[in-house]
Amino acid sequence: MTVPAAPVRQAAAVAENLTKTYGSGETTVYALREVSATFDRGQFTAIMGPSGSGKSTLMHCLAGLDTASSGRVLIGDTDLSGLKDAAMTKLRRDRIGFVFQSFNLVPTLTAKENITLPLDIAGAAVDKEWFDTVTQRLGLTDRLGHRPSELSGGQVQRVACARALVGRPEIIFGDEPTGNLDSKSSAEVLSILRGAVDDFGQTVVIVTHDPRAASYADRVVFLADGQVVSDQSGLSADDIYEYMKHLDGGAGPTSPHTAPTQGR
Ligand code: ADP
């Protein structure tokens, strides 16, 4: 009898025993304590946790923008710790997209020029068909000739998304990508990220404090005090809200479904 093989999910990114400290001796701050997490290809993950729990540090280490004190990060099967500066820069440019909360567009360039800026700097070709797909989905088609001062906050953040998507990165990292947006613009940006996963097989990892934003994700990884305290799939915004309330209350690791706020 042949046992069918379990579907193999490939990792887009792996954090392996990441520890990150600041300072030394009695004043040592642990931003991350032996954090391990795997981010599968074609999956949308939200990282949540109280302020200071290590979310940004984890994301920056994963994206090769910061280095852990110990442990390692893999993007696909590339170990970031083995990379020299030039190779790291190339990997970030070719394989990773970033969407951050405060995104500074170059004021003198048009939206279109801002979107293709990283590719232009790298001397890389812009895939016109893909550029059109991305900007159409983001509703930016009639805004491409406008300068940032002529765009709304939501449009600026959509330009930021377009910049992250236009190079077709394997993985897109966002640190509070909807942090400055009203709920309508926020929903638009999240739908775009959801579409990057569902329609184009990309991998998305965002840090957010907003349960509604996190509910767009397939999975939520909760951090507290530099550790992963829960890793759950299929949570509703309400589940997430309740669990965050529980974490902010300073209780220990419990899964969302068994959190005291859920009826115990
Ligand atoms: P979060 O994004 O969850 O709010 P961070 O990853 O920014 O948390 O920070 C985690 C911990 O590391 C916090 O206690 C923070 O004060 C500390 N930290 C972050 N960056 C530095 C730094 N450059 N120097 C000292 N401590 C830092």
Ligand code: MG
């Ligand atoms: Mg942060």
